[in-house]
Amino acid sequence: MDSMFHLRRDTLIPPPKYLSPDAAAVPEPASRGWKEVLSTSYSSSTSGNWSWDTSDQSVPSTPSPPLSNDTSKSFPLSSQGDNVIDDVKESTHFLFEDPIPRKRKNSMKVMLKCLWKNCEKVLSTSSGIQRHIRTVHLGRNCDSDYSDGEEDFYYSEIEVNMDSLSEGLSSLTPTSPTTTGPPPIFPPFSHAAFVPRSEPAHIVMRGPQGHAPSLLSQSAPSTLCHIRTDHAYQATAPVSIPVCSEQADGNEGIGNRDGISVSWQSPPVIFKGLTGPLTHIRTVSFGEKRQPAPHTHTTICKTPPFTAPLPKPAPGTRKPRGEAKKCRKVYGMEKRDMWCTACRWKKACQRFTD
DNA sequence: CATGCCGGGCA
DNA sequence: TGCCCGGCATG
Structure with a gap:
């Protein structure tokens, strides 16, 4: 914890x-x-x-x-x-x-x-x-x-x-x-x-x-x-x-x-x-509309000028698996030569994208 | 357990 | 760059 x-x-x-x-x-x-x-x-x-x-x-x-x-x-x-x-x-x-x-x-x-x-x-x-x-x-x-x-x-x-x-x-x-x-x-x-x-x-x-x-x-x-x-x-x-x-x-x-x-x-x-x-x-900050201190005339920032680094996705967090059946499922292991190259390389399927 | 695919190694 | 695979997340 x-x-x-x-x-x-x-x-x-x-x-x-x-x-x-x-x-x-x-x-x-x-x-x-x-x-x-x-x-x-x-x-x-x-x-x-x-x-x-x-x-x-x-x-x-x-x-x-x-x-x-x-x-x-x-x-x-x-x-x-x-x-x-x-x-x-x-x-x-x-x-x-x-x-x-x-x-x-x-x-x-x-x-x-x-x-x-x-x-x-x-x-x-x-x-x-x-x-x-x-x-x-x-x-x-x-x-x-x-x-x-x-x-x-x-x-x-x-x-x-x-x-x-x-x-x-x-x-x-x-x-x-x-x-x-x-x-x-x-x-x-x-x-x-x-x-x-x-x-x-x-x-x-x-x-x-x-x-x-x-x-x-x-x-x-x-x-x-x-x-x-x-x-x-x-x-x-x-x-x-x-x-x-x-x-x-x-x-x-x-x-x-x-x-x-x-x-x-x-x-x-x-x-x-x-x-x-x-x-x-x-x-x-309460409310939605204003910013505390506009910095310039051109920059419209709704939030204070704090730039937190975008949190790197935690290791292991992946996007949810797609619904589409991929080459592996469509063709099966025995017809692996029919897979798209990505599937053959165990990469994200290029043929049946989501 | 099957599947999807990321990450990384190797030639 | 192409190819392959270990390993992990997901369902």
């Missing part, structure tokens, strides 16, 4: 279908029913050493996937307290199943960092960051709860070791419904959200006095903040990573509910290489 199985029960993550090993290898049609999806993914889950007891779902009677329930609870676009953060904390802890239990409860703080270009806004609540994005970047009235489901809330979860930060950043406090003043604690590392997944980025926090950070160095562990990109793209299809495309314009995105859709374009197989107790950044 590895970390790819641990992205579960998160309020921001896709439904389990994308997290099961099966889903990683064989994307399922979007039209597939949730019941079916859940049953399959759960059956696969029980084959491993983890499981998800659905009995704790507060609204078990709805046909919606668990994500939808969680999403609807966790992302009202206004007035959401720190319980969201706690939920995320708990889930992320569950997600990555650290071999060494981290002292997360007290020292780790999940911050949400705006990913719009040239915006370093960091807030502690999803509602806050969404309000920020809506008002500042989307030009929406903050009082308006208008949501057409076309909003993109690109932000990243950042887990910050508050113990470490408090040593040098004691004057900074995160924003919460009870506290004010967003902490400008992060250097501009918007691109950090798009670091290659295979390796954790080490971001060294700059202290309040602006001491030169020892970038990319392990020598300053007290101010070290691991980040990790659980990059949640918006998309309707759970497969492939079309970095620049216009395909995601439907509203039937996975996890779509109440105008909020959360789904991933990135197959969860990307987490295979990740090991160790990383805290993480998760980039989140």
Whole structure:
């Protein structure tokens, strides 16, 4: 087992279908029913050493996937307290199943960092960051709860070791419904959200006095903040990573509910290489229509400028066998000389193609 | 187990 | 490049 199985029960993550090993290898049609999806993914889950007891779902009677329930609870676009953060904390802890239990409860703080270009806004609540994005970047009235489901809330979860930060950043406090003043604690590392997944980025926090950070160095562990990109793209299809495309314009995105859709374009197989107790950044986008920061006038990218390498098909994954009978079957072994050359060479049949 | 064919070796 | 085959996935 590895970390790819641990992205579960998160309020921001896709439904389990994308997290099961099966889903990683064989994307399922979007039209597939949730019941079916859940049953399959759960059956696969029980084959491993983890499981998800659905009995704790507060609204078990709805046909919606668990994500939808969680999403609807966790992302009202206004007035959401720190319980969201706690939920995320708990889930992320569950997600990555650290071999060494981290002292997360007290020292780790999940911050949400705006990913719009040239915006370093960091807030502690999803509602806050969404309000920020809506008002500042989307030009929406903050009082308006208008949501057409076309909003993109690109932000990243950042887990910050508050113990470490408090040593040098004691004057900074995160924003919460009870506290004010967003902490400008992060250097501009918007691109950090798009670091290659295979390796954790080490971001060294700059202290309040602006001491030169020892970038990319392990020598300053007290101010070290691991980040990790659980990059949640918006998309309707759970497969492939079309970095620049216009395909995601439907509203039937996975996890779509109440105008909020959360789904991933990135197959969860990307987490295979990740090991160790990383805290993480998760980039989140809600909605379908906008991009966080248009780069040029000519490039229309619906997704953040993260170019994950296309996951090489796992060794052994082949396309399904064709229906057509091939030379071997048609002519039989005794008439092998009648086979097409490809069949004779045990290659893909050229005569009876599919 | 039969079939299809990928990946790779060899001349 | 042509030929062949080990080995694996699929049904």
